[in-house]
Amino acid sequence: MSTILVTGANGQVGFELQRSLAALGDVVAMTRGEMDLANEASILLALQAHRPRVIVNPAAYTAVDRAESDAEQAMAVNAAAPGILARWAADNGAWLVHYSTDYVFDGTKADAYVESDTANPQSVYGESKWLGEEAVRSAGGRHLILRTSWVYGHHGNNFLKTILRLAQERSSLNVVADQVGAPTSAALIADVTRTVIERIARPDASDLSGTYHLSAQGNTSWHGYAAHIVRQVSARDVKLALTIDALKPIPTAEYPTPAKRPHNSRLDCTKLMDGFDLSLPAWQEGVEDVIDRLKPSTH
Numbered sequence: 447m448s449t450i451l452v453t454g455a456n457g458q459v460g461f462e463l464q465r466s467l468a469a470l471g472d473v474v475a476m477t478r479g480e481m482d483l484a485n486e487a488s489i490l491l492a493l494q495a496h497r498p499r500v501i502v503n504p505a506a507y508t509a510v511d512r513a514e515s516d517a518e519q520a521m522a523v524n525a526a527a528p529g530i531l532a533r534w535a536a537d538n539g540a541w542l543v544h545y546s547t548d549y550v551f552d553g554t555k556a557d558a559y560v561e562s563d564t565a566n567p568q569s570v571y572g573e574s575k576w577l578g579e580e581a582v583r584s585a586g587g588r589h590l591i592l593r594t595s596w597v598y599g600h601h602g603n604n605f606l607k608t609i610l611r612l613a614q615e616r617s618s619l620n621v622v623a624d625q626v627g628a629p630t631s632a633a634l635i636a637d638v639t640r641t642v643i644e645r646i647a648r649p650d651a652s653d654l655s656g657t658y659h660l661s662a663q664g665n666t667s668w669h670g671y672a673a674h675i676v677r678q679v680s681a682r683d684v685k686l687a688l689t690i691d692a693l694k695p696i697p698t699a700e701y702p703t704p705a706k707r708p709h710n711s712r713l714d715c716t717k718l719m720d721g722f723d724l725s726l727p728a729w730q731e732g733v734e735d736v737i738d739r740l741k742p743s744t745h
């Protein structure tokens with residue numbers, strides 16, 4: 447069986463990929479200790495040792511606010527490393543599957559973003575991810591860049607888990623209601639990745655190389671998402687300090703953060719669905735699955 451190398455094995459998406467890709471080949475999942483993306487020699491050593499047919503790169507510097515004051519590390523991991531992976535892939539006839547973000551856009555568009563819309567990142571994280579995309583495209587090899595949004599999962603840290611914790615600790619909570627997007631589960635991203643890798647393994651797949659939007663369907667605000675979480679958890683008889691009435695919608699201006707985030711994070715996924723003949727579920731489905739798996743402690 448041919449080798450698939452997965453980076454960031456301990457991340458939300460990296461963890462789920464180990465499950466979803468297992469049937470496709472010999473999956474080598476690398477943690478930061480085994481392959482440090484901030485170190486070119488470490489990347490090249492791992493690639494030469496395993497000589498993968500497909501490189502899947504979910505590893506990233508994802509601490510959006512911290513990146514504002516740690517640009518060097520964010521750029522190394524999110525901008526330089528994807529270029530190194532892409533050049534190796536191009537030189538060795540491998541495919542690179544890479545992930546990017548809604549934060550490459552400025553969020554001023556009225557409709558959902560399509561792949562050809564102009565990027566205009568507003569944060570160091572968004573800028574670093576955009577430069578990573580550009581490095582992958584310019585390496586000239588076969589690649590899939592999957593832009594996703596608002597990722598959560600059972601494994602790892604995310605907004606869903608933060609809200610679950612805060613709802614158990616606090617009797618009131620303010621959450622921004624003027625940033626809109628689609629919460630997307632790591633499991634969905636991993637399952638779609640399996641489908642697209644199966645497809646690119648067939649002959650004549652080179653014309654599928656390119657950039658695609660991949661998010662769950664529908665959209666909500668961070669406040670709407672938090673309200674859904676609180677309602678779903680309450681429906682499972684978990685005792686919360688927070689009631690739904692005490693979860694207040696606020697404008698972004700009332701929640702100052704180091705990094706600026708887009709107001710519109712909606713991604714139009716038509717190109718992916720048509721190109722790979724697949725459908726994507728409503729965002730609520732995956733949220734309920736993860737809440738069920740987390741089984742928050744009942745009182």
Ligand SMILES: NC(=O)C1=CN([C@@H]2O[C@H](COP(=O)(O)OP(=O)(O)OC[C@H]3O[C@@H](n4cnc5c(N)ncnc54)[C@H](OP(=O)(O)O)[C@@H]3O)[C@@H](O)[C@H]2O)C=CC1
Nearest residue numbers: 454456457458459478482483484505506508545594596597
């Ligand atoms: N999380 C989100 O909301 C979104 C994520 N994305 C993109 O999706 C992809 C997957 O994200 P997600 O799974 O949530 O990310 P996580 O933050 O859950 O995981 C990222 C992984 O990258 C690893 N990593 C960080 N720095 C290095 C390094 N120098 N060398 C090797 N590994 C490193 C981390 O390792 P360690 O465990 O050691 O810290 C971690 O395991 C990323 O490309 C991200 O930009 C896109 C939109 C939304």
Ligand SMILES: Cc1cn([C@H]2C[C@H](O)[C@@H](COP(=O)(O)OP(=O)(O)O[C@H]3O[C@@H](C)C(=O)[C@@H](O)[C@H]3O)O2)c(=O)[nH]c1=O
Nearest residue numbers: 508510547548595596597605608620621622668701707
């Ligand atoms: C915890 C909390 C957050 N917020 C706001 C802050 C922010 O605007 C929004 C989301 O907060 P977070 O910091 O959890 O989300 P953030 O880290 O910005 O999430 C982003 O991560 C990167 C990696 C991506 O690529 C994006 O797609 C997106 O998922 O909610 C509140 O208003 N109240 C709260 O209690």
Ligand SMILES: [Mg+2]
Nearest residue numbers: 508509510604
């Ligand atoms: Mg975050």
